[in-house]
Amino acid sequence: MNKENELLTLYWKDNQLYILDQRLLPHKIEYRICGACSDVVDLICSMSVRGAPAIGISAAFGMAVAAREAQAKGYNSSQMRSFLKNAADKLFQSRPTAVNLSWALDKIDKWLARHGDANPDQIVEGLTRQAQIILKEDLENNRLIGIKGAGLVPPKASILTHCNAGALATGGYGTALGVIRAAVEKGKEIHVFVDETRPLFQGARLTAFELVHEAIPATLITDNCAGYLMSRGKIDLVVVGADRIAGNGDTANKIGTYSLAVLARYHDIPFYVAAPLSTIDLSLSSGKEIIVEERNRSEVTHFCDCSIAPETIEVYNPAFDVTPAELINAIITERGVVNNPDREKLYNLFAKV
């Protein structure tokens, strides 16, 4: 636990990277030590660490781990750089949808380009420092997202969230959960409804865990329950995170997010996306260009290792969906709230200093 009594998603201690194995939550708290960059790749692929910002931060530290591996092999600077290039390629391929991964790798790459004459020891130190900066800035950005987002929350509010966009999905505090945390810190009377979030139950296992841990009043619901609650006037607003936001505001997030946005619009309930600028991908003109990861069939056919479907049934298991910008009332970022997001407003956000 850190000083705010939050479970750390990952940390760097005595020149080693520790990543919390989120597959074991909420029942076990175990950290994996990453002795090699391939360990980080495996932990991302297996979703031991997940959530867009957390994946990006892990990848940045993965590069620091790779630099140490190369140093231990006695590589010279140019050998180390080609080893790092290979490590970056593997990390880049570990999960395709969350843009924070390539964003973080790009930051590391730019550092390497700026320090073309660095020796191996300097590269090791430099990459470790860069990863630490990315982690620290993510935490700071989440606090800002929280402060700005809390302004959208009425004094008494019932909030629906999906998947886990909390401390566990980030460097700490969370994006969507950051907004909720900040609203509670401001003394607002909040009740959170948490979608269980099939197939991997990030809502039930992780978001519910974070909320219980912080004693924020919350109720766990099945994914299919949201429409019924909205129809009964039980939800005042929806806030979710994002894995990639295209230049026009279309937003990829955990599968089921789009259905919630459609339901929210039908019931005239505000639908908010909370995400740092590192999740916005201005290179994509619309959500149609976002690559949606498809995951293993067993996530759908099995429940806790127990088969729940005929073995031969065909399965479709996209991990994310894309919500069109027109269904999003606002995107909450560390630089401010973008109401009715569109291309021009998102570009202006990046132009702000």
Ligand code: MRU
């Ligand atoms: O498949 P996951 O668990 O990585 O999906 C996570 C989400 O969809 C989150 O909502 C998103 O990454 C935002 S995390 C701040």
